[in-house]
Amino acid sequence: MELTKTHLDDAICPVARTAEIISGKWTLLIIRDLTSGVKRFNQLERSLCGISPKTLSERLRSLEEEGVLLRRTFAEVPPRVEYSLTEKGRDLVGVIESMRSYGKRWLCDDQTNQK
């Protein structure tokens, strides 16, 4: 999902810019998992049930490049790599919480609120 130059208005729109960062099937779920603390690759792979290592690797790398999370490697055997949110990443919790709030109001099994 990429905005081209023809979408100039949208390119400078903060909403669209944020959407770019959190788009992608797994991105938000990774960030949410990291809100509870530092995680290793394997932990994320297991908690994000069904994700392929390639996809997880790609998402982690792009999030690292965007400064949302921090990748910390340890020179050990077996190797250890820990992922944690940066301040820029932790700040996304606000977005996530508003999405959670919305999801609870409108999208859960309880249909009484749905119209």
Added chain:
Amino acid sequence: MELTKTHLDDAICPVARTAEIISGKWTLLIIRDLTSGVKRFNQLERSLCGISPKTLSERLRSLEEEGVLLRRTFAEVPPRVEYSLTEKGRDLVGVIESMRSYGKRWLCDDQTNQK
């Protein structure tokens, strides 16, 4: 709130459910444009600079099916169709605003000419 495995299930996690709704390149931008009031197909096509009629049509239809927006047709010549947000759609403004807020904090170098 603690994040357990159940929260990662797409069927249960409100965050994932919300992400499903607002995913797609244009979805959020359509909703954003509708927050300012009722819009016609042509208006959206022009304000969403670069969108193809096919894509706009698809997005509008799926958003209608999800109950986020309302499609109202008028038996006139030339035909008129008006799109507006439902309550479920207007409620997404909270998510959009938190995204806008985040985008302004972290993602915009130039804050002078933003939407």
Added chain:
DNA sequence: CGGCATCCCTAGCGATACTG
């Protein structure tokens, strides 16, 4: 353990032309 490399496949999007 934490990944790349490789191959493949599909949803989503774009462009254009056409129609009720």
Added chain:
DNA sequence: CAGTATCGCTAGGGATGCCG
């Protein structure tokens, strides 16, 4: 005006295998 009908592309993602 408000869409469909085609066609084609490609980025994202899944599956599997291998390696330091």
